[in-house]
Amino acid sequence: MITFEGEYKNLKSRIFSEKPFASLFVFVIYSFVISRFFEDKNLKYYAYFIEFTLLILCIILAVNSFKSIINLVTIDENKIILEGEDFNTKWEKSIPIKGTKIEVKCKSTRGGLCSTTFYIKLKNGKNSYIINSFQTFSDEQILKIFNEFKTYKGEKIIIDEKLDIMRIQEKIEKCQ
Numbered sequence: 281m282i283t284f285e286g287e288y289k290n291l292k293s294r295i296f297s298e299k300p301f302a303s304l305f306v307f308v309i310y311s312f313v314i315s316r317f318f319e320d321k322n323l324k325y326y327a328y329f330i331e332f333t334l335l336i337l338c339i340i341l342a343v344n345s346f347k348s349i350i351n352l353v354t355i356d357e358n359k360i361i362l363e364g365e366d367f368n369t370k371w372e373k374s375i376p377i378k379g380t381k382i383e384v385k386c387k388s389t390r391g392g393l394c395s396t397t398f399y400i401k402l403k404n405g406k407n408s409y410i411i412n413s414f415q416t417f418s419d420e421q422i423l424k425i426f427n428e429f430k431t432y433k434g435e436k437i438i439i440d441e442k443l444d445i446m447r448i449q450e451k452i453e454k455c456q
Contacts, residue, residue: 282428284353286416291368294346294414307338350411355428360402362409373409377433380404384426384444394455398422398448423448 311331318327352363360380362373380402387397398419399412412422423445430437437445 281354281356284355284417284421284425286351286353286412286421288351289349289414289416291346291365294349304338304342307334310334346414349414349416350409351416353411353425355425355432357432360429362402362411375402375404375407375409377429380433382426382429384422384441384448386444386447393447393451396447396451398444398451400425419448419452423452 311334314327314330314334318324348364348366350362350364352361354361354363355377358378359374359376362375364371381404383401383403385399385401387399389395397412397415399410400422402409402411411417411425417425426441426445
């Protein structure tokens with residue numbers, strides 16, 4: 281049994297991260313475009329309705345982006361135990377390794393490789409779990425979690441996954 285512990289981030293720090301503000305930024309831009317489009321016409325009420333609907337959608341997306349976090353990952357011989365929080369409520373989920381797929385993904389930015397955030401997406405049936413959504417785990421931990429999962433599941437690492445692993449290793453070497 282191997283346990284990986286990430287940095288703890290409370291609800292306040294998750295709310296004031298960049299994710300909710302991205303949704304707000306999208307709302308402001310679309311609101312400006314909509315108000316300009318309906319400015320000359322007598323359709324202001326449609327514009328208000330569309331802006332209100334867009335605001336509700338952006339709020340739902342913002343809340344969905346910061347509500348859940350995974351702080352602790354434990355890999356056992358036949359299951360993965362994920363511990364985290366929904367808002368401020370602690371939860372624990374045990375999922376079997378056998379029916380779970382793992383993917384290494386990245387969030388790229390204009391800052392290049394050093395500002396890229398790597399994360400793991402676990403899919404089990406209809407449920408999916410994202411590890412490192414708020415940069416709580418280091419790149420070394422992401423690499424170890426992925427390798428341990430593949431070892432316990434008995435799967436080989438395919439070429440696409442090797443490329444992602446090489447990018448993580450390159451980031452670790454260049455951006456210390």
